[in-house]
Each structure stands twice: as C-alpha cells, then as structure tokens.
Amino acid sequence: MKVVIAPDSFKESLQADEVAKAIQAGFMSIFPKAEYHLLPIADGGEGTVKALVSAHKGSIESISVTGPLGNPVEAKIAFSNGGKTAFIEMAEACGLHLVPLNRRNPMHTTSFGVGELMRHALDQGASELIIGVGGSSTNDGGVGMASALGYEFFDEQGKPVEGTGKDLFRITSLSDLNRDRRLDSMKITVAADVENPLTGLNGATYIYGPQKGLPETMLNEMDQAMGSFYQIAGSHMGTDVSSLPGSGAGGGMGAGLLLFTGAQLKKGIDLVLEHLKVKEVCHDADIVIVGEGKMDGQTIYGKAPAGVAKCAPRKAKVIAICGSVGEGTEALYEHGFDAIFPTIPAMRPIEEILGGAYANIERTSRNVAALLQNGRDGSNG
Structure with missing residues (x-):
C-alpha cells in the first residue's frame, strides 16, 4: 500500500514537515509495512x-x-x-x-x-x-x-x-x-x-x-x-x-x-506542486493525506490541500487531517476529498491546543488508519 502524506503547516504550531511526520507516526502504528512518501507542502504562505x-x-x-x-x-x-x-x-x-x-x-x-x-x-x-x-x-x-x-x-x-x-x-x-x-x-x-x-x-x-x-x-x-x-x-x-x-x-x-x-x-x-513533482509521486498512490490548520469553504480557492487532492489518482482515497473545520467544508467533497478529520479534541485554551498539535495529529491519524484497516478487513472477508 502506497501512502503519500502531503500536508501544509498548521500555522503557529507545527511546520509542514513536522505535520507529515506526526501523520506518518499515527499511520505506522496500524500499517507498519506501508510505503510512505512524505511531501511537506506550502501554497505561497508559511513554509x-x-x-x-x-x-x-x-x-x-x-x-x-x-x-x-x-x-x-x-x-x-x-x-x-x-x-x-x-x-x-x-x-x-x-x-x-x-x-x-x-x-x-x-x-x-x-x-x-x-x-x-x-x-x-x-x-x-x-x-x-x-x-x-x-x-x-x-x-x-x-x-x-x-x-x-x-x-x-x-x-x-x-x-x-x-x-x-x-x-x-x-x-x-x-x-x-x-x-x-x-x-x-x-x-x-x-x-x-x-x-x-x-x-x-x-x-x-x-x-x-x-x-x-x-x-x-x-x-x-x-x-x-x-x-x-x-x-x-x-x-x-x-x-x-x-x-x-x-x-x-x-x-x-x-x-x-x-x-x-x-x-x-x-x-x-501550482508552483510548489510543479517543483516538487507531486503529481508524479501520487500517480500510483492508494491513500493521499493532506492537511492544514483550518479547513473551510476557502480551502478550494488555491489552498494546498485542494491542490494536492487534484494530483491524486481516481482510485486513491483522499483524506484531510486538519486542526479545525470551519463553514463550507461540504464543498470539499465535490473537489476530490473523501473524508475530513479535525484533530482538536476539546475546547481548551489556545496555548494548550497549539502546544499539543503533534500528539493530536498523531492520535487522529492512528484512528483514521484503524478505520481504514477495518474497511480493508471487511472488504477482504
């Protein structure tokens, strides 16, 4: 199974490469033998x-x-x-x-x-x-x-x-x-x-x-x-x-x-995707994971997750892991996304949320991987 992990940064908490590592850590606890490709992404902003x-x-x-x-x-x-x-x-x-x-x-x-x-x-x-x-x-x-x-x-x-x-x-x-x-x-x-x-x-x-x-x-x-x-x-x-x-x-x-x-x-x-050859890396992926700090209806307007989703092959599952979800995310399902998972576990002071970003992302990624494993087991049984 080939998994491409291509998130943007979670602003004010984790850089894109750190987010990618946290997602990989969560997935590897369920899929230790998968083929992972980490492609930290940016869209003109931070990173x-x-x-x-x-x-x-x-x-x-x-x-x-x-x-x-x-x-x-x-x-x-x-x-x-x-x-x-x-x-x-x-x-x-x-x-x-x-x-x-x-x-x-x-x-x-x-x-x-x-x-x-x-x-x-x-x-x-x-x-x-x-x-x-x-x-x-x-x-x-x-x-x-x-x-x-x-x-x-x-x-x-x-x-x-x-x-x-x-x-x-x-x-x-x-x-x-x-x-x-x-x-x-x-x-x-x-x-x-x-x-x-x-x-x-x-x-x-x-x-x-x-x-x-x-x-x-x-x-x-x-x-x-x-x-x-x-x-x-x-x-x-x-x-x-x-x-x-x-x-x-x-x-x-x-x-x-x-x-x-x-x-x-x-x-x-588009500039970053071209320079990092993301479409070429994703062409035979089974799962493509994207993410950023907050996803909402604005995400489809030139933001990194939407750009990466366009690079995914038709057979791949495109999963978004983000800090929080805002209004208008339903539009993302019409632009190549299969599921969106926020990572913030509870209403806490912003300092605690930002400081716990890595653990929250890793935990959410592990849960997503477990869900996918159950789906694969079910389809094989």
Missing part, C-alpha cells in the same frame, strides 16, 4: 521557501530586517542555481506569528521587511526571485515593501508616510524617481496562496482582515482606503491590477508586487 529549497537543494541564510511592528527580526532567504535564483517568504519578514496576540491589528503593521529581503537578493546578484505572499500580519497593500525599494508615498501636505496599513488612508501621491532600477532586469514570480481580488467583500480586507486583528467596524473603511490608494497608484503607474485574481494575497502584497515591481502572479500551490 514555501523550505518546500522549494528542498526541491532545488538550495541554501538558506538569515538576515536582519524590519519586522511587522518596526522592530528587527531575523528572516530567512534562500538561494539556488549558483545564487541566481532567490526564494523569499513574505511571512518571514511580516508574518502573523511575529505579532503578539494582544498587538494584532493590520492598521499598525508594515511589509517593509519584505522589500529589504528583495533588496538583499538584488545585492547578492540574483536575477530571478520567487516570493510567497501568504501568512502575513499586514494589510498595507505592499506600500511598506515598495518603500524599501525606493518608492516614496506622500500625504496631502507632501509629507512622507511610513508604510503601515493606516497610511493607506493618508496617501495622496507617490514618486518612483528613486525606485531600485535593478528591478527592471529581475524576473519576479509571485506565489499567491489565495485567488482573492484586492477589494470588495471577497477581497483582502473583508476576508483576511479580521484574522489579522482588524476590528469589524473598520472593514468597510479599510477596504475603501485600499481601493482609493490603488486608484492613485494605478493612475500614476499607468495600469490597474486591483481586479486580478490573487491581487488580494498577503494583505494586498500581490497587487503591490504586480504594480511596483512588474512581477508575474502564479498560484502558489
């Missing part, structure tokens, strides 16, 4: 760099950049192809995990550190950049990133702004006179973890603002500020990117990279 580097046998280094709250953080950047290709993960510089729970509010966070990582790639001589834009704490439309690359943004008095989410309310003009001209010769591919547009009820602010700490009362105002800023910026740059699928990824970072760096947008999960 994307690690997944891509493993596929290309690249090297990873850490540098100090500006964190989401303005304080220095250590962020990883990877290189392959003799240093010509660089891999950056937005979450390394301004991820939600870098902001304490009591300080989460995208009005006060910046993506400036992402631009610093890009500048470092340029300084090292990279000519190609792949950047994952999921898992951020920001909703600044990429203004922070663009500021680090030499763009300047001004309020109505002509004073420069810092580049946080609240600055979208103040910007009335911008200048690209000092932009880093090396961007013109760099190929930049954006690995987006979602397909959401920039604004509207399905846009960056309404869908992802609340989980980043944006008060519900600010959703409409923030969405309008984002739209107004991109009208100004789009007019200045001579193009409109706000309606493109994926432009809302990373709190508008998708749109920012498209507009300010000339990047191309690609579904993060």
Whole structure:
C-alpha cells in the first residue's frame, strides 16, 4: 500500500514537515509495512521557501530586517542555481506569528521587511526571485515593501508616510524617481496562496482582515482606503491590477508586487506542486493525506490541500487531517476529498491546543488508519 502524506503547516504550531511526520507516526502504528512518501507542502504562505529549497537543494541564510511592528527580526532567504535564483517568504519578514496576540491589528503593521529581503537578493546578484505572499500580519497593500525599494508615498501636505496599513488612508501621491532600477532586469514570480481580488467583500480586507486583528467596524473603511490608494497608484503607474485574481494575497502584497515591481502572479500551490513533482509521486498512490490548520469553504480557492487532492489518482482515497473545520467544508467533497478529520479534541485554551498539535495529529491519524484497516478487513472477508 502506497501512502503519500502531503500536508501544509498548521500555522503557529507545527511546520509542514513536522505535520507529515506526526501523520506518518499515527499511520505506522496500524500499517507498519506501508510505503510512505512524505511531501511537506506550502501554497505561497508559511513554509514555501523550505518546500522549494528542498526541491532545488538550495541554501538558506538569515538576515536582519524590519519586522511587522518596526522592530528587527531575523528572516530567512534562500538561494539556488549558483545564487541566481532567490526564494523569499513574505511571512518571514511580516508574518502573523511575529505579532503578539494582544498587538494584532493590520492598521499598525508594515511589509517593509519584505522589500529589504528583495533588496538583499538584488545585492547578492540574483536575477530571478520567487516570493510567497501568504501568512502575513499586514494589510498595507505592499506600500511598506515598495518603500524599501525606493518608492516614496506622500500625504496631502507632501509629507512622507511610513508604510503601515493606516497610511493607506493618508496617501495622496507617490514618486518612483528613486525606485531600485535593478528591478527592471529581475524576473519576479509571485506565489499567491489565495485567488482573492484586492477589494470588495471577497477581497483582502473583508476576508483576511479580521484574522489579522482588524476590528469589524473598520472593514468597510479599510477596504475603501485600499481601493482609493490603488486608484492613485494605478493612475500614476499607468495600469490597474486591483481586479486580478490573487491581487488580494498577503494583505494586498500581490497587487503591490504586480504594480511596483512588474512581477508575474502564479498560484502558489501550482508552483510548489510543479517543483516538487507531486503529481508524479501520487500517480500510483492508494491513500493521499493532506492537511492544514483550518479547513473551510476557502480551502478550494488555491489552498494546498485542494491542490494536492487534484494530483491524486481516481482510485486513491483522499483524506484531510486538519486542526479545525470551519463553514463550507461540504464543498470539499465535490473537489476530490473523501473524508475530513479535525484533530482538536476539546475546547481548551489556545496555548494548550497549539502546544499539543503533534500528539493530536498523531492520535487522529492512528484512528483514521484503524478505520481504514477495518474497511480493508471487511472488504477482504
């Protein structure tokens, strides 16, 4: 029996490779002789760099950049192809995990550190950049990133702004006179973890603002500020990117990279699946196991579990093991999923749930394997 285990990370608790090991441990207690293939996955968010580097046998280094709250953080950047290709993960510089729970509010966070990582790639001589834009704490439309690359943004008095989410309310003009001209010769591919547009009820602010700490009362105002800023910026740059699928990824970072760096947008999960050759590994699998921290109706829109499910052969059972289940998961059964199993055993403090993730995943996986074993025994009897 061939079992392919290809989960995404469980945000703020376990990285994708740790989730894969926990699932394997649970299954091996029931199926010790099965053939296991572990493929930790990412979809443009947390873990994307690690997944891509493993596929290309690249090297990873850490540098100090500006964190989401303005304080220095250590962020990883990877290189392959003799240093010509660089891999950056937005979450390394301004991820939600870098902001304490009591300080989460995208009005006060910046993506400036992402631009610093890009500048470092340029300084090292990279000519190609792949950047994952999921898992951020920001909703600044990429203004922070663009500021680090030499763009300047001004309020109505002509004073420069810092580049946080609240600055979208103040910007009335911008200048690209000092932009880093090396961007013109760099190929930049954006690995987006979602397909959401920039604004509207399905846009960056309404869908992802609340989980980043944006008060519900600010959703409409923030969405309008984002739209107004991109009208100004789009007019200045001579193009409109706000309606493109994926432009809302990373709190508008998708749109920012498209507009300010000339990047191309690609579904993060498609990029990772291609580089890791997931379809080839899955072609003769009997069981394909996917997972992430939370699964809901949004999972089918460019998220890792849905992407992996598409790679499974028709005969394989596709099983999802996740932290929790949200609204709309019934739609997943129409997209290749056979069953979905949450791992949280009881209502407990969030710290306990996150700390016990490995054990919860291993236990749930063992129970799923036992259920499958009973089914196999029944079919053989």
